[in-house]
Amino acid sequence: MRSTSRVTTTLAQFLFVSQAPQSEFAENPARTRELVHKTADRLGPNGAAAAVAEWAAEYGRHPETAAAHMRACLLAVESADFQTFVPDQSAAVAR
Numbered sequence: 226m227r228s229t230s231r232v233t234t235t236l237a238q239f240l241f242v243s244q245a246p247q248s249e250f251a252e253n254p255a256r257t258r259e260l261v262h263k264t265a266d267r268l269g270p271n272g273a274a275a276a277v278a279e280w281a282a283e284y285g286r287h288p289e290t291a292a293a294h295m296r297a298c299l300l301a302v303e304s305a306d307f308q309t310f311v312p313d314q315s316a317a318v319a320r
Contacts, residue, residue, distance in 0.1 A: 229299060235273050236307060237298040239264040242279040247297045254305040261302070 229237075240250065243260040250257045268275040284291040 229303075232307075233299065233302055235276070236261050236302045237295065238276040238280045239268075239272070240298040240302060241295055242268075242276050242283065247294060250301050251297060254301075257301045257305040258307065261305075261307075 239261045240257060243264040245256075245260050250260055264276070265272050280295075
């Protein structure tokens with residue numbers, strides 16, 4: 226069983242709720258990144274929570290296809306080479 230990071234899972238959920246068919250992103254890492262970024266912009270500052278809610282609703286509406294679509298989203302995100310930025314602790318802003 227392979228382990229998937231939370232970041233990868235979240236990005237895959239953004240891709241999942243983009244409503245794009247698998248054929249649109251499966252072999253196209255640039256399109257995968259574009260769809261994830263557009264979905265994140267659409268969902269706004271609470272995008273991760275909104276994506277989880279939409280993702281869960283889609284699983285409820287289409288249980289027969291949702292798992293396969295999520296697997297495709299995970300594979301696409303893993304091969305899309307996202308550059309994630311984690312700030313240095315010294316760059317953190319005190320609140």
